[in-house]
Amino acid sequence: MTTLEVRGLTKDFSIRSGLRHSRLRAVDNVSLTLTPGRTVALVGESGSGKSTVARMIARLEKPTAGEITATGPDGRRVADRAYRDHVQMVFQDPFASLNPFHTVEHHLARPLKLHGRARGKAEVAQKVEQLLERVNLSPAADIAQRRPHELSGGMRQRVAIARALAPGAQVVIADEPVSMLDVSIRLGVLNLLARLQREDDLAVLYITHDLATARHFSDDILVMYRGRVVERGPADEVILNPQHxxxxxxxxxxxxxxxxxxxxxxxxxxxxxxxxxxxxxxxxxxxxxxxxxxxxxxxxxxxxxxxxxxxxxxxxxxxxxxxxxxxxxxxxxxxx
Amino acid sequence: MTNIDPPAEAAEAAPDTPAGTIGASPASRRSGAGGWRSLVPRWSPKLGIGLSLVGAIALFGILGPVLTGDPDTIRDISMTPPGGEFWLGTTQTGQDVLALLAHSTRGSLQIGLLVGVLATLLSAVFGVIGGYVGGAVDEGFSLFSNVMLVIPGLPLVIVIAGFVPVEQRGWWTIAVVLAITGWAASARVLRAQTLSLRNRDYVAAAKVAGEKPWRIVSVEILPNLLPLMASQFVFAVILAILSEAGLSFLGLGASGSDTLGTMLYYAQNGFALQREAWWWFGPPGLVIALFGCGLSLINFSIDEIINPKLRTVPAAARRTRGRTGGAEREGRSAAARSVPGRGEPGRRESGRDAVLTVENLNVVYRGEKPVHAVKDVSLTLGRGEILGLAGESGCGKTTLAYAINRLHRPPAEVTSGSVVFHDRDGSDLDLLALGREDLRAFRWSKLSMVFQGAMNALNPVISVRAQLEDVLTTHRPEMSARARRERCAEVLRLVGVDPRRLDSFPHELSGGMRQRVMIAMALLLDPQVMIMDEPTTALDVVVQRGILREILRFREELGFAVVFITHDLPLLLELSDRIAVMREGEVVEYATADEIHRAPRHPYTRRLLDSFPSLTGERGAFIRTGESSARERPGSGSGAGTGTKTIVKEAGSR
Known part of the structure; x- marks a missing residue:
C-alpha cells in the first residue's frame, strides 16, 4: 500500500542576473514511492536538489511539473485540504525551526488545534504532554512551558519531531534531521524517529548526505546528483554494491x-x-x-x-x- | 526498520541535557508573562537613567498642568527672575513660566506619542505586509515608501503645515503631518527584517502545519519584530518632538495649543535672549534635550535586545557558541597576559622534534558566570605531525586553537599555562609573552590558520590574486612583484587549483575551490604549523576527501605540522597521527590514532566513536544497540594499559 506517490517531479528556478533570465533545473523528473512502515533515504551532496524535493512534498514549493499523490489509510486519495494532516516535515536546523518567541506548548498546541485533534484547554494540554512523552521529553509539563533557547539542540529536534506528529501525519519528511546536532546525540534522535515510525506505521523520507546513517536507517536509498536520481535500490545494495x-x-x-x-x-x-x-x-x-x-x-x-x-x-x-x-x-x- | 530496541534512547535522553545548556532555573522560567519577558531590556545604568528621565518628564507633563494653574493668566509683573511665588519666573506678559512649561510639556508629549503610534503603524503595515506577501504588493509598497523617503521631510512639513489654514492647525494636524513624513525609513528596515524572518524554518513549519497567512504574520513574525518596532517607536517620538519644536519655532506649529516649540517661539518673539531672561527659554530647551536623551538611552537598551553583541557584559552562555562560532573570530587585540617562563618543556616528543608545546593551558571566559573553556590542556605537536583535536560543539577545541595563536578576544583570557613555539632554527618563542608587533610577524609566517567556514572569509569584491598578494606585501615587503606573482601561482598549484583562477573573484569559484584558496593563503609564507578549524565541515564528502588528500601530501612534501580540529572522529582516525579528545575544556584522552581506534580508554571517546555507524559494517547493529555499539573493537579491553602512552583522564564529577 502506498501512502505517497511522487511522479516525475520537476522544479525550475529562474535566476535573474542583471537583465538576463536563466533557468536552473533544480529537480529533474524525480519519482519515488513512500509506503507505511518503511523509510526511503534521499542522499546527495548539497545542491543536488534533495531539499527541494522535500519542500515540494511538504508543499512549501510548487513543482514545475509532476504530481504528488497522497493516499489515506482507506485507500482513497487524500484531498488537498487534508494534505497537511497527512504529510508533515522535520526541518534541518532545530535552532531555526522553532520560533524563539513561543513556548514549546505553543508549537505543539497549534497543530493540534488546527487539525482538530484536540479541543478545549485541558485536552490540548493533555495531548501536548502525551506528545512530549512520546519523544522522551520529561517532565513533560515542565518542558511544555519552556522556550526554545532553554533547550539543547537534541531536545529542540525532539520538539520538532513531536510537532510533526501532532496533526497525526502518516508521512514524515525528515530533511537532514540530525546534521546540525552534536554527533553524540544524533543517534538517539534517529532511533527515536525509528521507534515512532514503527509505533505509528509511518512512511518516512529521510534526506541526508550521510551515507552511513542512510544505510542503517532506511530500507531504500535514492542517490541524487544535480537534480536527478542516479541510482536507487535497497539500502545495502546501493552502499555495498554501488553501480553508478x-x-x-x-x-x-x-x-x-x-x-x-x-x-x-x-x-x-x-x-x-x-x-x-x-x-x-x-x-x-x-x-x-x-x-x-x-x-x-x-x-x-x-x-x-x-x-x-x-x-x-x-x-x-x-x-x-x-x-x-x-x-x-x-x-x-x-x-x- | 523493524529491528529496533526502544530502550536505546532512554539512555540517550540524559546526555542530551548537559548541565549548563539550560541556564534558567525552573523557578525563573515560570515567572513573567511568557515570551514578553524576553522583550524586556536587561537592567543597566543606561536604562535606569533613561527611564527615570523620561518618567520624570512624563509625570511632569501629566500632573504639572493640574498643579500649576492656568498659564495664560496675564499679570503685570513681567520678566521676574525665578524665586518666591514663581519658581521659574514670569514671561514678558507676566505668565508663570512653570505653568507654561507644564502645559507645553504635555502638548509636546501628546504630539510625540501620537506621531510615534501613527508612524509605527504605517511602517508596520507597509513594511511587514509588503515583506511577507512579496511580489507585486511588495514592489508597490517599496516604491511608495522609497518615494516617501526621498521627499525631503522638513520642507514638506513646512509646505503642508503652511497650506493648512492657521485656525485649523490643531496639534493633531501637526502630528499627522509629522507621522506621514516620518514612517518610510522604518518601513524599509521592517521590510528587510520581515524578508529575512519569512524564510526562517519556523515560518515554513507553521505553513506546513497549515496556519493561515494572517496568523503567521501576527503570531510567528510580528513578535520577533517587536524590539525593532519599539526602538523605531522611541526614535519616532524623539524625532516628532524635535521636528514639532522646529516647526513651532518657525511659526508653523499648532495654533491654540502649547508645546515646547511654541514656548520657544514666544520666548524668541519676546526677545528673551536679548533681555537675558534665561528662565524663559532655558527650561523648555532643557526639557527637550533631557527627554531626547532619556529616550535615546532607552533605545540603547532596546538595541541590546535586538543585537545581543552590543551588551557590555558578555553573557556567559558560551556553550551555544559552537554553532555560530563567530564571537571570537579574528580577534586582533590580544589581552593575554604573559606567563612567567616555566622551564623548557619541549623537545621530548617521541623521537620527533616538537614544534609547538602547550603546557597546562587554561582559558576562562570572563562574565557574570565565568566559563572555564580550556582546562589544564597540555599538548605537544611534533614537526610534521598531524594532531587531531576532536570534540563536540562547546568543548573548547576552537577556543584552544585561538588561544594558541593568541586570537582569542577579551572576554576570553588565558589565566595560566604556556605555549612555546620551537622554531626551525632552534630558537624558542613564548607565544603568550610576545609583543604586538612580534606576534603579528609570527602569525601567518610561522603558524597559520584556516578558519571554520573560511571559504566565506574571502572578500567578494577583490580578486583571488589581490588577496593572496596582500599577505605577501604585508609580511614580505622585500619581495618583488614578479616573485609575489610566482609564489601565488605556486601555492595555488599546490592546492590543486589552476593558477589561471588567480584573476577570478571568489563568487566565481565553488565552495571547495574557495576553501582550497584559503588553504593556499595559509601556505603562502611556508609556515611550520597550520591550525585548521573544521576546514571541511561545510563541504561535500567528495570535495572533503580531495582536500584531506592535499593536506597529507603537503605534510609529506613541505614537512609542516597540522592541528586538525573537527567533531568527525572517523575522519581523524584516518588522517591524523595522534588524537586529543576534548570534552568540556579538558583533554580526556590523548593517544595515537591507532590506539584510539583499537582501544579507546575513556568512556567519552568510546561514545563518540559509537556515534558514527560503520558504512560497511553489519547493517542495523547501530540501530539495535543505540548508545553503546555492539560492534566488537578488536583489542578493546584486552590491550588496555600495556605500556601505551595513552593519557586518560577519567571523567570526574563533572
Whole structure:
C-alpha cells in the first residue's frame, strides 16, 4: 500500500542576473514511492536538489511539473485540504525551526488545534504532554512551558519531531534531521524517529548526505546528483554494491572507522575537484559526465534507469548491458 | 526498520541535557508573562537613567498642568527672575513660566506619542505586509515608501503645515503631518527584517502545519519584530518632538495649543535672549534635550535586545557558541597576559622534534558566570605531525586553537599555562609573552590558520590574486612583484587549483575551490604549523576527501605540522597521527590514532566513536544497540594499559 506517490517531479528556478533570465533545473523528473512502515533515504551532496524535493512534498514549493499523490489509510486519495494532516516535515536546523518567541506548548498546541485533534484547554494540554512523552521529553509539563533557547539542540529536534506528529501525519519528511546536532546525540534522535515510525506505521523520507546513517536507517536509498536520481535500490545494495560511478565515489569518500587506512586517503580515486559545472544548463546528456572517471561517447545522451539487480537501478550507460560492448578502451570524450 | 530496541534512547535522553545548556532555573522560567519577558531590556545604568528621565518628564507633563494653574493668566509683573511665588519666573506678559512649561510639556508629549503610534503603524503595515506577501504588493509598497523617503521631510512639513489654514492647525494636524513624513525609513528596515524572518524554518513549519497567512504574520513574525518596532517607536517620538519644536519655532506649529516649540517661539518673539531672561527659554530647551536623551538611552537598551553583541557584559552562555562560532573570530587585540617562563618543556616528543608545546593551558571566559573553556590542556605537536583535536560543539577545541595563536578576544583570557613555539632554527618563542608587533610577524609566517567556514572569509569584491598578494606585501615587503606573482601561482598549484583562477573573484569559484584558496593563503609564507578549524565541515564528502588528500601530501612534501580540529572522529582516525579528545575544556584522552581506534580508554571517546555507524559494517547493529555499539573493537579491553602512552583522564564529577 502506498501512502505517497511522487511522479516525475520537476522544479525550475529562474535566476535573474542583471537583465538576463536563466533557468536552473533544480529537480529533474524525480519519482519515488513512500509506503507505511518503511523509510526511503534521499542522499546527495548539497545542491543536488534533495531539499527541494522535500519542500515540494511538504508543499512549501510548487513543482514545475509532476504530481504528488497522497493516499489515506482507506485507500482513497487524500484531498488537498487534508494534505497537511497527512504529510508533515522535520526541518534541518532545530535552532531555526522553532520560533524563539513561543513556548514549546505553543508549537505543539497549534497543530493540534488546527487539525482538530484536540479541543478545549485541558485536552490540548493533555495531548501536548502525551506528545512530549512520546519523544522522551520529561517532565513533560515542565518542558511544555519552556522556550526554545532553554533547550539543547537534541531536545529542540525532539520538539520538532513531536510537532510533526501532532496533526497525526502518516508521512514524515525528515530533511537532514540530525546534521546540525552534536554527533553524540544524533543517534538517539534517529532511533527515536525509528521507534515512532514503527509505533505509528509511518512512511518516512529521510534526506541526508550521510551515507552511513542512510544505510542503517532506511530500507531504500535514492542517490541524487544535480537534480536527478542516479541510482536507487535497497539500502545495502546501493552502499555495498554501488553501480553508478557517482555512488561509488561517494561511498569511497565517506570516512569509515572500520576501514581505517591512510593509504586509502592518499590514493587517487580519479575524483577531480568539483569546481563549477563545465556542462551547460540545458545539456542533454548525463549530468555527471564532466566528473566521471569512466565517461565515454554514449554519455552525451541522457541515460535511462537500467536495472542492475533486484529493484536496483542505475542511470548510467555503463549498466545498459549492451553499453560496455560499445565502450572504447580509453576514457572517451569526457567533457573536460 | 523493524529491528529496533526502544530502550536505546532512554539512555540517550540524559546526555542530551548537559548541565549548563539550560541556564534558567525552573523557578525563573515560570515567572513573567511568557515570551514578553524576553522583550524586556536587561537592567543597566543606561536604562535606569533613561527611564527615570523620561518618567520624570512624563509625570511632569501629566500632573504639572493640574498643579500649576492656568498659564495664560496675564499679570503685570513681567520678566521676574525665578524665586518666591514663581519658581521659574514670569514671561514678558507676566505668565508663570512653570505653568507654561507644564502645559507645553504635555502638548509636546501628546504630539510625540501620537506621531510615534501613527508612524509605527504605517511602517508596520507597509513594511511587514509588503515583506511577507512579496511580489507585486511588495514592489508597490517599496516604491511608495522609497518615494516617501526621498521627499525631503522638513520642507514638506513646512509646505503642508503652511497650506493648512492657521485656525485649523490643531496639534493633531501637526502630528499627522509629522507621522506621514516620518514612517518610510522604518518601513524599509521592517521590510528587510520581515524578508529575512519569512524564510526562517519556523515560518515554513507553521505553513506546513497549515496556519493561515494572517496568523503567521501576527503570531510567528510580528513578535520577533517587536524590539525593532519599539526602538523605531522611541526614535519616532524623539524625532516628532524635535521636528514639532522646529516647526513651532518657525511659526508653523499648532495654533491654540502649547508645546515646547511654541514656548520657544514666544520666548524668541519676546526677545528673551536679548533681555537675558534665561528662565524663559532655558527650561523648555532643557526639557527637550533631557527627554531626547532619556529616550535615546532607552533605545540603547532596546538595541541590546535586538543585537545581543552590543551588551557590555558578555553573557556567559558560551556553550551555544559552537554553532555560530563567530564571537571570537579574528580577534586582533590580544589581552593575554604573559606567563612567567616555566622551564623548557619541549623537545621530548617521541623521537620527533616538537614544534609547538602547550603546557597546562587554561582559558576562562570572563562574565557574570565565568566559563572555564580550556582546562589544564597540555599538548605537544611534533614537526610534521598531524594532531587531531576532536570534540563536540562547546568543548573548547576552537577556543584552544585561538588561544594558541593568541586570537582569542577579551572576554576570553588565558589565566595560566604556556605555549612555546620551537622554531626551525632552534630558537624558542613564548607565544603568550610576545609583543604586538612580534606576534603579528609570527602569525601567518610561522603558524597559520584556516578558519571554520573560511571559504566565506574571502572578500567578494577583490580578486583571488589581490588577496593572496596582500599577505605577501604585508609580511614580505622585500619581495618583488614578479616573485609575489610566482609564489601565488605556486601555492595555488599546490592546492590543486589552476593558477589561471588567480584573476577570478571568489563568487566565481565553488565552495571547495574557495576553501582550497584559503588553504593556499595559509601556505603562502611556508609556515611550520597550520591550525585548521573544521576546514571541511561545510563541504561535500567528495570535495572533503580531495582536500584531506592535499593536506597529507603537503605534510609529506613541505614537512609542516597540522592541528586538525573537527567533531568527525572517523575522519581523524584516518588522517591524523595522534588524537586529543576534548570534552568540556579538558583533554580526556590523548593517544595515537591507532590506539584510539583499537582501544579507546575513556568512556567519552568510546561514545563518540559509537556515534558514527560503520558504512560497511553489519547493517542495523547501530540501530539495535543505540548508545553503546555492539560492534566488537578488536583489542578493546584486552590491550588496555600495556605500556601505551595513552593519557586518560577519567571523567570526574563533572
Amino acid at each position: 560511478p557517482y555512488t561509488r565515489i561517494l561511498a569511497a569518500a565517506a570516512p569509515d572507522p572500520d576501514v581505517r587506512d591512510r593509504a586509502r586517503l592518499t590514493e587517487a580515486t580519479g575524483i577531480e575537484p568539483a569546481g563549477n559545472s563545465a556542462l551547460p544548463g540545458d545539456d542533454p546528456g548525463c549530468t555527471f559526465r564532466d566528473r566521471c572517471p569512466e565517461a565515454f561517447e554514449a554519455c552525451a545522451r541522457m541515460p535511462e534507469d537500467f536495472a542492475v539487480g533486484y529493484d536496483h537501478y542505475a542511470k548510467c550507460w555503463l549498466r545498459s548491458g549492451a553499453g560496455s560492448a560499445g565502450r572504447p578502451a580509453a576514457g572517451g570524450n569526457a567533457t573536460a
